[in-house]
Amino acid sequence: MSVRYLLLSLGLFASACSISTVSEPAIGPADEDDSISLSVSLYIVDEAAGTPNAQLSSARNVADLEAVAERMQRIWSAAAIDLSIGTITRIKVAPGIIADLATGDTSSFLDAAVAGDIPIPGPSSINGFYVRRIGSANGLAHLGARIFFVADDPSVHDERVSSHEIGHILGLPHTLLDQERLMFSGTNGMELSDREIDVARFGATRILDGSR
Ligand SMILES: [Zn+2]
Secondary structure (H helix, E strand, O other): OOHHHHHHHHOOOEEOOOOOOOOOOOOOOOOOOOOEEEEEEEEEEEEOOOOOOOOOOOOOOHHHHHHHHHHHHHHHHOOOEEEEEEEEEEEEEOHHHHHHHHOOOOHHHHHHHHOOOOOOOOOOOEEEEEEOOEOEOOEEEEOOOOEEEEEOOOOOOHHHHHHHHHHHHOOOOOOOOOOOEOOOOOOOOOEOOHHHHHHHHHHHHHHHOOOO
């Protein structure tokens, strides 16, 4: 399934880590003996034109993201969600779109992705885009499209930002209760409550069965 299809079929609604409405699904107790495998692809966003521009292209490399992916897998293993890493590669995006992203405006990126103007090889159920800047945020998630963005040099650990954004895509809101938690904003907390584990596993199941 292409990202374009996902964007078209699932609609676009964003949360820049300021979610106020997350539906409360009817859930049962998690059976954590049953690991849920969820595919994730990661893309390093470069400007499409000519000489790489340090102000526009991500400074990351594939080896960096392989290491981030491994640490993300550790975080989500606490919920018995097995992040199956698909593609990790660089993609080229028009400088104007990257400039918009740098201001925190993702609309031109999404429009271009819907139009098929951004080549996204080997997309997965969830797709992460690593960009030079995304406004002043460490990360941002588009829930319906199941994509997230992560800025270079975030103020917290890379794997924490990435896993936090995946948490939003799986249906988790922020918590204000405990800085040690993954869904507390702006810390290196990585813990998941029992209820968050239930909700995230429910969200992952819905993604896999196509209902989300
Ligand atoms: Zn957030």
